[in-house]
Amino acid sequence: MDRMKRLAILGSTGSVGRQTLEVVQRHPDRCRVVGLAAGSNFDLIAQQVAEFQPTRVAFPRPVPGAERVSMEELASAPDVDLVVVATVGKAGLTATLAAIAAGKPIAMANKEIMVMAGSLVMAAARQHGVTVLPVDSALSAVAQCLAGEGQNVEQIILTCTGTPYSWRAPAALRAVSREELLRQTHGIMGRKLSIDSATLMREGMQVIEARWLFDVPFERISVVVHPENAVRALVRFVDGTVKAVISQPSTRLALQYALSYPERWGLPALPPLDLTALGPVSFEPLDEAKYPCFRLATEAGYRGDTYPAVLNAADEMAVLLFLDQQIGFQEIPRVVEAVLNRHQPVHHPTLEDILQADQWARDFTPQQVPE
Ligand SMILES: NC(=O)c1ccc[n+]([C@@H]2O[C@H](COP(=O)([O-])OP(=O)(O)OC[C@H]3O[C@@H](n4cnc5c(N)ncnc54)[C@H](OP(=O)(O)O)[C@@H]3O)[C@@H](O)[C@H]2O)c1
Structure with missing residues (x-):
């Protein structure tokens, strides 16, 4: 595309939103901002409006310098070429x-x-012929493997580095503290994503995302443990050929690919990957029995209907309960499973059904905390 891409950024004050604005700063000749939306950080969105001069803003109160509209109006305005969805x-x-x-x-x-x-x-x-590109390094890698390939996918293989928290020693797990988890995982992902990375709920949810993003059935999506963290994802095609993407584990890179697609833009801030320094690269099967959150996520995905919405809400509430020291680390899957087991699913749910299931799970999860 030769002309400037005009962006609407939903969640501009968050980590991904701010990284999106950094891409805009690096490529002022390729993209510019026409709309910004956020939830509560007035000082930052006011600064962003002053610096990037969007025409519209969606925020709970007026922000000087831009017309205030709803997030729906902002995202569908005629002059928007691409919407970055970076809300939580x-x-x-x-x-x-x-x-x-x-x-x-x-x-x-x-x-x-x-x-x-x-x-x-x-x-x-699909109905409106719109492209949805993921901003996540593993899912972006799959999208890059699939580009130009049609429907000939045999298996999508996502990678993860595994975690030191296997579920085999409950006594030791009881002692895993909030501070330890947040220290050992990446601060940039935010607290929720850090805990989800430790339980492998994140990978389980990635399988659900991949199922819908790439329209591939669950049986054809797997996760392998890849401790060297060099290969982001692989796709095996019907003729046995495997394509893989090797890159830095960088959200920034995935984000820029989604903004530049179908082109690629330079990213000098990211050092080139030195293949000779990689050493041996290994892939091991993921032992699902060790990671109940991974199993719960994939089961909820298979069951479909309103189960994934309930999984998502129950996990969010269980993580909050853990962070609030009301439950231990090893109790996160127990709480999520108890909520899933009590759910009355709605078949072929509408948006309204999904939002109701989400609310039910949010209300019901705290009741799973032992007195
Ligand atoms: N961070 C990463 O590296 C990364 C990588 C891949 C995917 N993700 C995913 O990307 C999403 C965003 O992650 P993040 O780390 O950027 O989160 P974050 O830092 O918490 O930012 C969330 C953004 O959403 C906005 N927001 C929250 N509630 C809102 C509401 N009711 N209306 C409008 N805006 C609202 C926040 O605005 P205020 O701050 O102004 O309230 C903020 O701008 C998450 O789903 C995350 O899992 C993150």
Whole structure:
């Protein structure tokens, strides 16, 4: 595309939102901002409006310098070429659907939207002929392997580095503290994503995201442990050929690919990968028995209906309970499973059904804490 891409960024004050604005700063001749949306950080969004001069802003109160509109209007405005969905939770879900209905391509960072409502989002995207590109290094790698390949996928293989927290020694797990988990995982991902990385809920949810993003059945999506963390994802095709993407584990890279697609832009801040320094590269099967959260996520994905929405909400609440020291680390899967077991699913759910299931799970999860 030769002309400037005009971006609407939902969640501009968050980690992914701020990284998106850094891409805009690096490539002022290729993209510019026409809309910004955020939830509460007035000082930062006011600064962003002053610096990037969007025409519109979606925020709970007026922000000087831009017209105040709803997030749905912002995402579907006629002058928007691409919508970056970098909100958390269900914030941004209806705006994403509005953008898709208006034919806008989506750079999707928000994992919760894809887990809760991936089937609805992708059905709408197919109906309106809209591209949804993931902002996540493993899922972006799959998208890059699939580019130009049609429907000949045999297996999507996501990689993860594994975690030191296997579930075989409950006594030791009881002692895993919030501080230890947040120290050992990457601070940039935010606390929720850090805990989800330690339980492998993150990988389980990635399987659900991949199912909807790439329209591939669950049986054809697997996760392998790859401790060297060099290969982001692999795709095996029907003729046995395997394509893989090797890159730095960088959200920034995935984000820039989603913004530049179908082109690629330079990213000098990221040092080139030195293949000779990699050493031996290994892949091991993921032992699902060790990671109950991974199993719960993939089971909820298989069951479908409103189960993924309940999984997403129950996990979010269980992580909050853990961070609030009301439950131990090893109790996160127990709490999530108890909520899933009590759920009355709705078949072929509408957006309303999904939002109701989400609310039910949020209300019900705290009741699972032992007195
Ligand atoms: N961070 C990463 O490296 C990374 C990588 C891949 C995917 N993701 C996924 O990307 C999403 C965003 O992650 P993040 O780390 O950027 O999260 P974050 O730092 O917590 O930012 C969330 C953004 O959403 C906005 N927001 C929250 N509630 C809102 C509402 N009701 N209306 C409008 N805006 C609202 C926040 O605005 P205020 O701050 O102004 O309230 C903020 O701008 C998550 O789903 C995450 O799992 C993150």
